[in-house]
Amino acid sequence: MDDHPEGEDPAPTPAPAPAPAITVHDLTKSFGATKSFGAVKAVDGISFTIARGETAALLGANGAGKTTTIAMLVGLLIADGGTITVLGEDMARHRYRVLGRINLSSPYIDLPRRLTVEENLAVFARLYGVDNISRRIEELAEELELGPLLRRPSGTLSSGQRSRMALAKALINRPEVLFLDEPTASLDPDTADRIRTYLAAYRARENATIFMASHNMAEVERMCTTVMIMKAGRIERSGTPRQLIAQTGCSNLEEVFLDIVRGRAAQ
Amino acid sequence: MIGRPSTSRAAAAFSAGRVGAMVLRYVYILRGSWPRIVELAYWPLMQVVLWGFISKFLATNSSWVAQGAGVLIGAALLWDVLFRGQLGFSISFLEEMWSRNLANLFISPLRPYEFVAALTLMSLIRTLIGVVPAAFLAILFYGYSIFDLGLPLVAFFFLLMMMGWAVGLVITALIMRFGLGAEGLAWIAIFALAPLSGVFYPVAILPDWLQVVSWALPSAYVFEGMRAVIFDGTLRVDHLVRALALDIVYIAAAGAYFLHTFHVARRKGLLMGIGE
Numbered sequence: 259m260d261d262h263p264e265g266e267d268p269a270p271t272p273a274p275a276p277a278p279a280i281t282v283h284d285l286t287k288s289f290g291a292t293k294s295f296g297a298v299k300a301v302d303g304i305s306f307t308i309a310r311g312e313t314a315a316l317l318g319a320n321g322a323g324k325t326t327t328i329a330m331l332v333g334l335l336i337a338d339g340g341t342i343t344v345l346g347e348d349m350a351r352h353r354y355r356v357l358g359r360i361n362l363s364s365p366y367i368d369l370p371r372r373l374t375v376e377e378n379l380a381v382f383a384r385l386y387g388v389d390n391i392s393r394r395i396e397e398l399a400e401e402l403e404l405g406p407l408l409r410r411p412s413g414t415l416s417s418g419q420r421s422r423m424a425l426a427k428a429l430i431n432r433p434e435v436l437f438l439d440e441p442t443a444s445l446d447p448d449t450a451d452r453i454r455t456y457l458a459a460y461r462a463r464e465n466a467t468i469f470m471a472s473h474n475m476a477e478v479e480r481m482c483t484t485v486m487i488m489k490a491g492r493i494e495r496s497g498t499p500r501q502l503i504a505q506t507g508c509s510n511l512e513e514v515f516l517d518i519v520r521g522r523a524a525q
Numbered sequence: 526m527i528g529r530p531s532t533s534r535a536a537a538a539f540s541a542g543r544v545g546a547m548v549l550r551y552v553y554i555l556r557g558s559w560p561r562i563v564e565l566a567y568w569p570l571m572q573v574v575l576w577g578f579i580s581k582f583l584a585t586n587s588s589w590v591a592q593g594a595g596v597l598i599g600a601a602l603l604w605d606v607l608f609r610g611q612l613g614f615s616i617s618f619l620e621e622m623w624s625r626n627l628a629n630l631f632i633s634p635l636r637p638y639e640f641v642a643a644l645t646l647m648s649l650i651r652t653l654i655g656v657v658p659a660a661f662l663a664i665l666f667y668g669y670s671i672f673d674l675g676l677p678l679v680a681f682f683f684l685l686m687m688m689g690w691a692v693g694l695v696i697t698a699l700i701m702r703f704g705l706g707a708e709g710l711a712w713i714a715i716f717a718l719a720p721l722s723g724v725f726y727p728v729a730i731l732p733d734w735l736q737v738v739s740w741a742l743p744s745a746y747v748f749e750g751m752r753a754v755i756f757d758g759t760l761r762v763d764h765l766v767r768a769l770a771l772d773i774v775y776i777a778a779a780g781a782y783f784l785h786t787f788h789v790a791r792r793k794g795l796l797m798g799i800g801e
Contacts, residue, residue: 368625384546
């Protein structure tokens, strides 16, 4: 016998909510304990959750712990304590289940300069198991205006062109979580604006999560739904850009940032 | 629009595709730089020229060399197999250090042992590019063919390559741990083993205590084995078995050390250059 009244479809079982894109709990990392000097706490017990499809930013002065945090999130650096879950997988135990689904672009790492742009992208496409590699490279070349540069050795590119190549590498596997360290630092305003527009469109189209570290407050204010401001390894403030501005009585995010890193923000 | 790559493929514990991607990366470097290819062959060719003339001179002044035609050229070529095997492994790793590319590799699904497999394949390719032209030069100039050693040559070649990989793994791990300051090890470390390997003379001429060390090296068995083939026409299977056993032990130990160092590098932030 049918338990449901005629004409009504049974209520669909709600699909389990997907795990957040990133969950970090009580993450710590120290460097450099020697006989003469104690360890420097680069990251000091931070916790946060980033939902899928969000664009989040980590702000902080140089040495605040942003790059260290990103390095731990992508599995390059082992944390001293705490847990990291990316796309539902514990990065300490199962990072290889996730690495094919995320990617990173950072000015601290480089691509081989003797290889052409196309060769670099082809190598990484194979590492990520991308199907139809030449088509994917064509797509990225068109989207990031790399077409005329594909046959050029990477070492001959300008810093802005290299940034776009690094971004193409970071997008080669259509990552579900894209980590960006200073994504537009070396780009001219016009190109930077186009990259921001492209990233926003990519996020919307793929329901991807973008997690960035940036010093460009206008960029963060425009792109991000969540902002975390770090100081000395801790997250001092977090919220939407509007919330942070309202909480601190500042007129824009740059003022919020300066107040926090200079210790002037009201607690 | 192209879909996302297969998750299961990216998560596979071993992927020949990823190894192939890394080999392709190093082939691109070689293909794009003819000086690098010339460099690969240059030193082995010079070795053959030098030892060829020394052999010609000693053949009329030394009964030992006269009895074993080509023993010195053969030894020089096989020593280059060991040297090139180690160097080819280490240089491919250094390419990643020089280009600050290690972090890109290790945020991808590439496993450290797949990376090692690619370095091993490149070591083989680079060694063949370097040594094969030199072997033909020896035939052309001095009428000595190392290929006359026959099938034992294949065994000698791979036993020395394996030893080169073991040494290369240790050097690579040290460079990963201590950075480019340890780069020089890639070029010089192997030469510490040359006097102990009995490349150009029998191990028996070493002091007794040093012979003990010498017999712990696979290379010592290979070079003694080569001389047994050249002078006596006999294949010392016992030498081959001992060399193989030692190679396996050393590769296992060196592989474990490499993986341990990789873990240390991840703990200290060395892969991204942000740590200690």
